[in-house]
Amino acid sequence: MGHTAMKTNIVQLSFVVVAVAWFGAPGSSGADNITVKDAAGRSIAISDPSRIVSVGGAVTEILYALGLESRVIAVDSTSLYPPRALAEKPGVGYMRQLSPEGVLGLGPSLVLAAEGSGPKGTIAVLEAASVPFVQIPDRFTGDGIVEKIRLIAQATGSVQRGECLVKLVEADLRALAALRARIEHPRKALFILSFMSGRPMVAGRATAADGIMTLAGASNAITEYDGYKLINDEAVIAARPDAILAMERASFRLDAQTVFDHPAFATTPAAAQRELISMEGLYLLGFGPRAARAARDLALALYPSIDASLRSELMPSERAPQDCRQ
Amino acid sequence: MRVLVPPVLLVVLLLAAAVAATIGAAGIPFGRIAAAFGLAPGNPALVDRDWLVLWSIRLPRIALAIIIGGLLAACGAVMQGLFRNPLADPALVGVSSGAALAAAAMIVVGDRYLSSAGVTLPLEALPLAAFVGALASTMILYRIATREGRTSVAMFLLGGLAIAALANAGLGLLVFLADDRQLRDINFWMLGSLSGATWAKVGAIAPFLVALAFVLPFIARGLDLLVLGEMEAFHAGVSVERLKRTCVVLVAAAAGAAVSVSGVIGFVGLVVPHLLRLLIGPSHRLLLPTAALLGAALLVIADTFARTLAAPAELPIGIVTAVIGAPFFLYLLLRQRALLGP
Numbered sequence: 270m271g272h273t274a275m276k277t278n279i280v281q282l283s284f285v286v287v288a289v290a291w292f293g294a295p296g297s298s299g300a301d302n303i304t305v306k307d308a309a310g311r312s313i314a315i316s317d318p319s320r321i322v323s324v325g326g327a328v329t330e331i332l333y334a335l336g337l338e339s340r341v342i343a344v345d346s347t348s349l350y351p352p353r354a355l356a357e358k359p360g361v362g363y364m365r366q367l368s369p370e371g372v373l374g375l376g377p378s379l380v381l382a383a384e385g386s387g388p389k390g391t392i393a394v395l396e397a398a399s400v401p402f403v404q405i406p407d408r409f410t411g412d413g414i415v416e417k418i419r420l421i422a423q424a425t426g427s428v429q430r431g432e433c434l435v436k437l438v439e440a441d442l443r444a445l446a447a448l449r450a451r452i453e454h455p456r457k458a459l460f461i462l463s464f465m466s467g468r469p470m471v472a473g474r475a476t477a478a479d480g481i482m483t484l485a486g487a488s489n490a491i492t493e494y495d496g497y498k499l500i501n502d503e504a505v506i507a508a509r510p511d512a513i514l515a516m517e518r519a520s521f522r523l524d525a526q527t528v529f530d531h532p533a534f535a536t537t538p539a540a541a542q543r544e545l546i547s548m549e550g551l552y553l554l555g556f557g558p559r560a561a562r563a564a565r566d567l568a569l570a571l572y573p574s575i576d577a578s579l580r581s582e583l584m585p586s587e588r589a590p591q592d593c594r595q
Numbered sequence: 596m597r598v599l600v601p602p603v604l605l606v607v608l609l610l611a612a613a614v615a616a617t618i619g620a621a622g623i624p625f626g627r628i629a630a631a632f633g634l635a636p637g638n639p640a641l642v643d644r645d646w647l648v649l650w651s652i653r654l655p656r657i658a659l660a661i662i663i664g665g666l667l668a669a670c671g672a673v674m675q676g677l678f679r680n681p682l683a684d685p686a687l688v689g690v691s692s693g694a695a696l697a698a699a700a701m702i703v704v705g706d707r708y709l710s711s712a713g714v715t716l717p718l719e720a721l722p723l724a725a726f727v728g729a730l731a732s733t734m735i736l737y738r739i740a741t742r743e744g745r746t747s748v749a750m751f752l753l754g755g756l757a758i759a760a761l762a763n764a765g766l767g768l769l770v771f772l773a774d775d776r777q778l779r780d781i782n783f784w785m786l787g788s789l790s791g792a793t794w795a796k797v798g799a800i801a802p803f804l805v806a807l808a809f810v811l812p813f814i815a816r817g818l819d820l821l822v823l824g825e826m827e828a829f830h831a832g833v834s835v836e837r838l839k840r841t842c843v844v845l846v847a848a849a850a851g852a853a854v855s856v857s858g859v860i861g862f863v864g865l866v867v868p869h870l871l872r873l874l875i876g877p878s879h880r881l882l883l884p885t886a887a888l889l890g891a892a893l894l895v896i897a898d899t900f901a902r903t904l905a906a907p908a909e910l911p912i913g914i915v916t917a918v919i920g921a922p923f924f925l926y927l928l929l930r931q932r933a934l935l936g937p
Contacts, residue, residue: 501908
């Protein structure tokens with residue numbers, strides 16, 4: 270059975286190669302040869318962006334927002350939005366544990382992968398097999414989102430659609446900045462990644478959680494280290510967070526009872542109002558096209574005092590949902 | 596001079612605990628500690644907060660360090676006596692591998708499937724799973740090593756290697772399946788940490804230390820005679836098979852309880868008894884209680900470093916115990932080289 274599948278793939282692959290050689294990349298806007306500079310600073314030539322393996326939640330989200338759904342032949346297990354992506358497309362497993370044979374067997378002509386995907390061995394094998402592997406930078410700022418969209422649009426030969434989406438995201442970011450300007454007293458938030466056995470794993474600097482807090486007009490209560498680390502209980506008290514953030518996944522949910530019964534969190538200012546803000550993981554931390562909306566939701570949850578008029582106001586992308594898929 | 600060792604160790608332990616109580620990321624100055632305990636007047640707002648830090652966070656953690664250090668070191672001494680092997684430690688009877696496999700399974704599988712089925716896992720789920728895993732793997736090993744009422748020490752050692760290899764394979768598979776967050780949890784569990792200490796956890800494992808303290812005097816003589824060999828001990832009136840059974844059950848329960856709360860903390864169970872044998876000789880009557888005292892003191896000191904060196908983050912305590920203990924142990928070994936033979 271495995272032989273048949275591989276044979277089919279080889280046939281498909283050769284068909285694609287022939288098709289590309291004769292007709293150029295199908296569906297791409299005059300993209301005979303695209304050269305992009307990826308997150309690792311390498312110049313990568315892409316000749317055929319028609320069969321894409323998409324790795325990373327934000328990458329898949331952007332590809333779908335650009336209407337390139339039909340070109341995506343497989344996604345990784347973190348591609349949770351839109352939900353149909355993981356349901357319809359074959360999976361290549363977890364983004365950091367890509368199997369070279371598993372990916373090659375699908376006959377891709379391009380792999381777009383969030384920075385940090387791998388392992389390195391797999392990237393090397395794919396490149397040796399002449400499949401361009403473009404690492405999409407993952408910076409946790411508003412500019413970072415724009416950078417991601419532009420690179421993905423460029424790599425797929427869809428610059429016009431990309432600029433359409435960039436415009437939309439930038440309008441959202443401006444609306445968000447206007448919202449932030451109304452915040453008088455920034456609050457301190459603390460993001461819990463994991464609470465296994467009562468041990469809090471908490472976000473420091475250089476994390477997506479830190480980035481979204483900044484976008485939402487809050488400051489990270491923990492600035493002494495980078496990344497996600499197990500934090501000392503007393504340090505939680507000393508940090509005095511005003512609110513606790515957590516992400517919600519199908520497999521992970523934190524309830525206020527658990528958090529505020531913990532002696533370290535019981536005396537934080539956050540415990541007074543039992544402020545535990547729990548948001549869907551990819552929405553909150555993905556830094557894809559919806560990041561500005563996630564930051565707006567977070568800001569409204571953090572600052573109940575923001576005027577009612579601003580509360581009901583929609584983001585540009587919600588008010589006039591411009592379709593960048595054509 | 597040997598008589599002085601237990602009281603000296605007790606003083607060291609008390610001093611270490613007292614110093615540990617005054618150090619922490621919350622930074623409570625010495626004067627305010629007295630106020631928090633109601634021994635001196637202080638600002639009432641600060642007193643409440645300080646009291647909470649001391650009573651709900653720092654003291655249970657110190658208590659946990661004392662109990663776990665005591666359990667691990669005493670269990671190590673029992674194992675080395677039982678197996679007449681200086682390399683024996685509680686890990687040898689499958690405690691660590693069973694506990695680690697069960698804990699990792701709970702972190703990965705429990706997290707992925709139980710939680711997505713709408714079950715919110717209580718915080719106690721992980722330690723309970725680890726404890727059950729520790730007991731189960733020791734019991735399997737005991738069954739393998741026992742035939743017609745006689746337990747073979749050699750079978751125990753070799754079977755233990757096989758069980759550990761199997762458990763490691765399972766652990767490797769779980770690590771492969773885990774996502775980043777679960778990987779961090781597994782990693783911290785494998786290196787041990789006393790983070791998340793509560794009085795409830797202290798209460799849950801304190802009975803094991805009490806039980807150990809009751810049983811140790813009864814097995815000390817048997818272990819002393821066992822040094823001469825199983826037959827010799829039998830002829831001297833020791834019920835060898837019962838002694839083995841008691842020791843295995845005791846170690847599985849006590850070390851299993853310690854590991855389930857703190858994760859795998861290496862080194863303490865292996866080296867503390869050694870260190871003391873070099874100091875006070877091989878008699879278990881003195882060795883077992885002093886090992887518990889030194890183990891407790893070592894873990895209190897190590898944990899104080901673990902929670903303050905990288906503050907506000909936590910260092911895994913297994914790193915600290917090895918860094919503190921190993922060089923000291925090497926120094927003692929080199930000094931006593933003549934005693935150990937060429």
